[in-house]
Amino acid sequence: MLLELRNLxxxxxxxxxxxxxxxxxxxxxxxxxxxxxxxxxxxxGKSTLARMIPRLIEPTSGEIVYQxxxxxxxSEKQMRAVRQEIQIVFQNPFSSLNPRxxxxxxxxxxxxxxxxxxxxxxxxxxxxxxxxxGLQPEQANRLPHEFSGGQRQRxxxxxxxxLHPKLLILDEPTSALDVSVQAQxxxxxxxxxQRLGLTYLLITHDLGVVHYLCDRAALLYLGAVVEQxxxxxxxxxxxxxxxxxxLDDVPSVDPDQRMLERxxxxxxxxSVHWGGTGCxxxxxxxxxxxxxxxxxxxxxxxxxxxxxxxxxHLAHPLLAGxxx
Amino acid sequence: MRELLVDIKAxxxxxxxxxxxxxxxxxxNLTIHRGDLVGLVGxxxxxxxxxxxxxxxxxxxxxxxxxxxxxxxxGENVLEKSAEELRRLRSxxxxxxxxDPMTGLNPVFSxxxxxxxxxxxxxxxxxxxxxxRRWLPSSRMQRRHAQERAIALLxxxxxxxxxKRIHAYPHEFSGGMRQRxxxxxxxxxxxxxxxADEPTTALDVSVQAQxxxxxxELVREIDLTVLLITxxxxxxxxxxxxxxxxYAGSVVESGPVRRxxxxxxxxxxxxxxxxIVTEKTGRGTLQGVPGSVPSLYEPPPGCxxxxxxxxxxxxxxxxxxRLRQSAPDHQVACVLYEE
Numbered sequence: 001m002l003l004e005l006r007n008l009x010x011x012x013x014x015x016x017x018x019x020x021x022x023x024x025x026x027x028x029x030x031x032x033x034x035x036x037x038x039x040x041x042x043x044x045g046k047s048t049l050a051r052m053i054p055r056l057i058e059p060t061s062g063e064i065v066y067q068x069x070x071x072x073x074x075s076e077k078q079m080r081a082v083r084q085e086i087q088i089v090f091q092n093p094f095s096s097l098n099p100r101x102x103x104x105x106x107x108x109x110x111x112x113x114x115x116x117x118x119x120x121x122x123x124x125x126x127x128x129x130x131x132x133x134g135l136q137p138e139q140a141n142r143l144p145h146e147f148s149g150g151q152r153q154r155x156x157x158x159x160x161x162x163l164h165p166k167l168l169i170l171d172e173p174t175s176a177l178d179v180s181v182q183a184q185x186x187x188x189x190x191x192x193x194q195r196l197g198l199t200y201l202l203i204t205h206d207l208g209v210v211h212y213l214c215d216r217a218a219l220l221y222l223g224a225v226v227e228q229x230x231x232x233x234x235x236x237x238x239x240x241x242x243x244x245x246x247l248d249d250v251p252s253v254d255p256d257q258r259m260l261e262r263x264x265x266x267x268x269x270x271s272v273h274w275g276g277t278g279c280x281x282x283x284x285x286x287x288x289x290x291x292x293x294x295x296x297x298x299x300x301x302x303x304x305x306x307x308x309x310x311x312x313h314l315a316h317p318l319l320a321g322x323x324x
Numbered sequence: 325m326r327e328l329l330v331d332i333k334a335x336x337x338x339x340x341x342x343x344x345x346x347x348x349x350x351x352x353n354l355t356i357h358r359g360d361l362v363g364l365v366g367x368x369x370x371x372x373x374x375x376x377x378x379x380x381x382x383x384x385x386x387x388x389x390x391x392x393x394x395x396x397x398x399g400e401n402v403l404e405k406s407a408e409e410l411r412r413l414r415s416x417x418x419x420x421x422x423x424d425p426m427t428g429l430n431p432v433f434s435x436x437x438x439x440x441x442x443x444x445x446x447x448x449x450x451x452x453x454x455x456x457r458r459w460l461p462s463s464r465m466q467r468r469h470a471q472e473r474a475i476a477l478l479x480x481x482x483x484x485x486x487x488k489r490i491h492a493y494p495h496e497f498s499g500g501m502r503q504r505x506x507x508x509x510x511x512x513x514x515x516x517x518x519x520a521d522e523p524t525t526a527l528d529v530s531v532q533a534q535x536x537x538x539x540x541e542l543v544r545e546i547d548l549t550v551l552l553i554t555x556x557x558x559x560x561x562x563x564x565x566x567x568x569x570x571y572a573g574s575v576v577e578s579g580p581v582r583r584x585x586x587x588x589x590x591x592x593x594x595x596x597x598x599x600i601v602t603e604k605t606g607r608g609t610l611q612g613v614p615g616s617v618p619s620l621y622e623p624p625p626g627c628x629x630x631x632x633x634x635x636x637x638x639x640x641x642x643x644x645x646r647l648r649q650s651a652p653d654h655q656v657a658c659v660l661y662e663e
Contacts, residue, residue: 041528042499148616149368178367178555183599183612190608205528208601212610235603249533251558253600255582259562260540265530268500 001065002032002199003053003167008062010048022048024223025062027300032166035193035200037210037217037231039246041268045223046203050169053201054086055079066167084114087160091172093152097144103130104140107158114163125162132195133158134188150181154188161192170202174209186212207250211235216307219243222280225300229308239303239310241287279313287314328399329517329549330356330379335393337374339620340386346620348374350573350628351393353647353655358516361543361550363560363581365596366570369617372553375570376519378402379551380418381410398516415446419510421503423522428506429494435505436490439474439512440467446513477508481538500531504538511542518542521553536563557600561585569593572618572628575647579654589656591633627659635660 010023023045030036040046051057053064055071064071071082087110090096097106108126111117117125127137133154144152153173160168173189174182186209192198202213210217211231218228219242227240238244245265252259265284266272272283278294279285285293292298292313300311310316337349349371356362366372377383378395381402394401402413414420422428430438444466471490478486481504494502503523510518520539524532540563542548552564560567560581568578569590577590588594595613615632618624624631626641633640639659650661 041530150616179557179599180367180596180613181616183601183610184614186601186610187608187612206601207529208603208605211603212601212605212607246529249529251533251536251556251562253557253561253585253597253602255561255585257562259533260537265533268498268528268531 001029002034002067003030003201004028004063004065005049005053006063006065008049008052008064009060010045010052010057011060021223023052023059026218026220026223026225028218028225028228030167030199030201032199033193033197034216035202035214037214038201038203038220039205039207039210039217040220041205041246043222044220046220047171049220050088050171050201050203053167053169054083054088056088080114084110084116084163085166086169087163087165087167088169088171089153089156089160089173092176093144093149093156094176096156097152099144102141102143103135103147103155106144106155107140107162110159110163116163129158129162132161132192134184148181149177150184153177153185157185157188157192161196164196165198167199167201170200170204172204173202175204175206182209189213207235207247219246222274224280224311225309226281226311227309228300229303229305233305233308237308239308239315240281240312241285241314242281245286279311281312290314326357326359328355329358329360329397330354330551331396332375332378333394333396335375335378335395336391337371337378337383338389338391340389344621347623348388348573348620349378350623350644351646352570352573352575354568354575354578356517356549356551358549359547360566361552361564363564363567364551364553364570365555365557365560365567367555367617369572369620370570371573372570373521376521376551376553377420379517379519380414380420381405382414382420416513417516419513419515419518421506421510421518421520421523423525426494426499426502426526429502431494434491434493435478435497436471436474439477439490439505439509440470442509443470443473443512473512474508477512478505480511481505481508482534483508498531499527500534503527503531503535507535507538507542511546511548514546515548517549517551519551519553522555523552524559525554525556532559539563557585557597569596572623573620574628574644574657575655576629576658577654577656578647579651583651583654589650589654589661590629590658591635591660592629595632627657 006027008023008026012020012022014020026049038046048057052059104126107129108122111122130137130140135154174185193200204210214231216230217234218225221242227243238247248262274280274283278296279298282293290313298311298313300309301316302309332352332354335349335352339346339348352375364372364376374383379397390403395403475486475490478490483489483504524535543550564581567581567584568575571592577593588597598611599613601610613632618628626643627645630636630640645657645659647655647657650656
């Protein structure tokens with residue numbers, strides 16, 4: 001395993017000492033060379049989780065095991081070295097690039113910060129990286145506003161790759177892009193992974209993108225994993241009512257798939273209150289409920305295929321002590 | 325034949341900016357009949373919002389400048405209307421829901437204050453036109469009446485405990501709930517046409533599905549005609565019965581949704597449909613549209629899609645292809661379908 005998260009938790013203390021468990025006891029493992037999808041709606045904690053991995057946000061408890069070492073025990077100096085190997089591509093290519101820096105400066109900056117190269121060697125690396133991500137070397141002296149959204153995201157990817165990372169965290173890399181351009185960026189990511197042997201952690205709410213890029217995925221709801229496993233099982237046998245609802249709510253381009261006539265989720269995760277006992281999804285769950293749903297928090301239990309795990313009493317009737 | 329509500333003919337619009345004159349709309353043709361649900365689809369910067377907002381004349385001039393064509397609403401050209409006539413048009417005939425529910429509401433006023441003010445201004449206007457003067461009985465009574473109507477509207481759009489929630493401020497609502505409030509305000513005047521500009525782009529899929537269902541219900545109940553601006557073909561497939569595809573300032577293809585999704589003709593429409601990732605897309609097989617959108621300051625000669633088109637021919641760069649009938653009820657602007 002390249003990266004393993006064990007019982008990772010982040011509690012933010014809001015005004016009035018109200019505690020928000022943004023990430024709640026999340027465990028997952030990402031093998032080297034794989035693409036792992038982290039799926040969830042806004043407020044599910046997926047970006048907090050991603051930012052905890054290079055410790056841009058300090059976890060409250062739990063372990064981040066990267067290549068066998070627990071990063072939580074690393075000093076700031078050790079972390080600097082690790083952060084070269086764990087890079088993030090941010091969501092919005094319009095706000096994540098300094099508008100007053102040229103492409104050459106933007107892509108070269110990480111090399112300067114980590115004192116990896118300077119002068120002619122830096123320049124050579126920058127130009128070769130631009131080519132790797134499909135930009136022209138003659139564009140190196142331009143400013144971000146001269147580029148389209150897709151090209152800007154290529155600059156963001158170049159910036160992340162210039163330090164030769166092993167793990168790339170992609171935070172909604174295409175959600176700000178138009179469809180015709182999204183395809184170019186997704187295919188670039190596939191190609192780069194093959195050529196450079198990268199491991200990806202992809203954060204997204206777009207199930208189509210997850211299916212296209214990922215080998216495995218975890219679905220996050222209010223900070224906790226509710227279903228996880230190999231991508232085909234999740235899509236062909238979605239076993240958590242939340243996963244099923246999300247799959248149903250993607251508007252299909254086939255007009256015969258009548259999405260609007262199906263009933264699915266009510267309200268949203270912000271306006272429905274979960275008191276902290278029982279299943280966190282119970283207040284919105286469209287499925288038939290058993291008593292345990294509101295009293296016992298369902299564990300993330302393995303289904304028959306042991307790699308497919310689901311936190312739902314209905315999927316594990318015996319664990320809940322009831323017949324469904 | 326159903327009544328023709330909107331008829332946009334050869335509409336051209338320029339934006340005067342510091343960088344020069346951007347040719348934003350280039351002869352747009354679009355018709356909307358009463359009862360239609362039209363999806364106006366295209367990528368960022370293709371002019372779909374500017375086209376739609378030309379109907380209630382909400383495009384600020386300057387920087388915009390209409391350089392040709394007309395926009396007819398119920399037969400009358402809105403480009404020639406006075407400010408007072410436009411106010412009545414916006415108040416009574418056209419409701420608009422904007423993309424970002426965070427910025428569509430004023431953060432310092434409660435939802436109640438904003439809705440009541442909006443309703444009262446509509447009432448004033450109605451009174452002013454029917455009685456020839458401002459009708460002012462007890463303003464307190466008017467306010468109470470408007471408040472009741474606001475609560476009923478919020479209930480209608482699915483806000484639970486509307487009589488309590490109406491006193492809350494916009495930040496106390498989630499994105500989906502805020503969008504419901506905006507829809508309530510947009511339908512308050514019982515408009516003929518609802519323009520929804522990317523109403524679900526900022527929302528999660530489950531909330532997006534709820535908002536779509538709500539719009540579909542309203543269409544059935546209050547005889548609404550909808551112009552949905554979106555870049556998401558899935559939304560159009562699920563909600564609309566007609567579609568118009570825009571590229572770089574022109575409508576390049578339009579017709580019934582089923583027909584266009586099944587047999588797209590324009591190479592751009594075909595490219596857009598192929599670029600959508602679904603769970604049926606095999607890894608590595610996704611095809612985008614190569615290249616990027618052309619500059620509006622110096623648009624390429626002839627068909628603006630030609631530089632990205634895999635089927636481009638020499639005659640494509642000669643002149644901008646006109647939108648023509650290629651099959652019954654199906655229009656396309658492409659030389660491949662001329663003759």
